Amino acid sequence: MTKIWTALLMLLAGMFTAPLFAADGEAAFHQRLNDMNVKSYHQSLGATGRDTSCQLCHGTKTPVSAPDDRTCLNCHGSRDQVAALTLPDPKDKNAEPNPHDSMHYGKDAPCTMCHNEHRPSEIYCNSCHLFKYPNMKP
Numbered sequence: 001m002t003k004i005w006t007a008l009l010m011l012l013a014g015m016f017t018a019p020l021f022a023a024d025g026e027a028a029f030h031q032r033l034n035d036m037n038v039k040s041y042h043q044s045l046g047a048t049g050r051d052t053s054c055q056l057c058h059g060t061k062t063p064v065s066a067p068d069d070r071t072c073l074n075c076h077g078s079r080d081q082v083a084a085l086t087l088p089d090p091k092d093k094n095a096e097p098n099p100h101d102s103m104h105y106g107k108d109a110p111c112t113m114c115h116n117e118h119r120p121s122e123i124y125c126n127s128c129h130l131f132k133y134p135n136m137k138p
């Protein structure tokens with residue numbers, strides 16, 4: 001029992017000693033936290049766009065920049081596994097190339113090149129090509 005209380009106290013202490021950010025102060029920072037949206041497909045994680053859910057992707061409660069691919073891969077598996085989800089059908093002559101294993105970047109393209117979280121996702125390839133990828137969730 002005491003262990004639980006100690007953990008709770010430490011959690012609370014952590015909340016109140018969270019670093020202040022920039023010039024806009026802590027209240028404004030927390031307002032910004034609450035204003036972040038996450039994708040509908042990630043809401044089931046309890047990632048409702050509030051408080052600690054930020055940690056799921058950013059590895060910190062108070063993120064300031066885009067997350068590292070490693071946090072995506074913690075849940076989505078290896079780059080090989082991600083690439084295997086979108087293998088083009090070899091029998092379909094019009095199949096679009098695998099976005100997760102392309103001739104230019106192999107399997108190494110950063111996830112956030114295409115999958116944004118707080119704004120619409122975009123297919124980076126289409127800055128040069130005209131692929132459709134109808135299953136890409138916006």
Ligand code: HEC
Pocket residue numbers: 032033034036038042047049050051052053054055056057058063064065066067112115116117118119
């Ligand atoms: C499901 C994963 C995920 C969750 C949960 C998440 N983020 Fe993000 N966050 C991203 C990704 C991906 C980016 C990269 C750019 C974008 O999507 O806007 C990002 C970018 C950011 C940035 C950098 C802003 C920028 O324009 O690049 C901030 C700040 C941020 N997130 C704050 C938060 C906060 C605060 C929370 C919790 C309320 C949160 N994020 C929850 C994935 C996530």
Ligand code: HEC
Pocket residue numbers: 041042045056057067071072073074075076111112115117135137
């Ligand atoms: C805490 C675990 C977790 C983290 C971290 C996470 N995801 Fe997810 N993601 C999920 C789950 C669970 C789903 C829903 C899976 C489903 O619907 O089959 C999902 C769904 C998705 C989908 C939609 C899949 C579809 O069905 O089209 C994409 C794209 C995605 N995540 C990309 C990312 C990216 C990029 C990051 C890193 C910024 C990330 N995820 C971080 C767990 C996570």
Ligand code: HEC
Pocket residue numbers: 069072073076079082085086099100109110111112113114115123124125133135136137
């Ligand atoms: C070059 C753009 C691009 C990059 C980079 C990218 N994706 Fe995707 N992703 C897509 C597109 C396009 C789709 C939809 C394609 C389809 O379903 O045929 C997709 C679909 C997905 C799906 C759903 C697959 C399914 O059918 O279940 C997941 C999960 C996903 N991406 C995760 C990731 C992760 C994790 C990373 C980083 C390792 C990543 N993606 C990097 C473009 C990209």
Ligand code: HEC
Pocket residue numbers: 097098099102103104105109124125126127128129
């Ligand atoms: C900066 C521009 C640019 C981007 C971004 C880009 N490509 Fe390309 N891509 C090209 C050019 C130019 C060629 C022709 C190269 C050649 O034929 O030697 C090409 C050729 C290809 C080809 C060979 C077949 C064809 O259509 O000509 C494939 C497949 C391809 N790209 C896939 C992708 C995928 C998948 C992405 C995103 C992950 C992507 N490209 C992103 C410029 C780009």
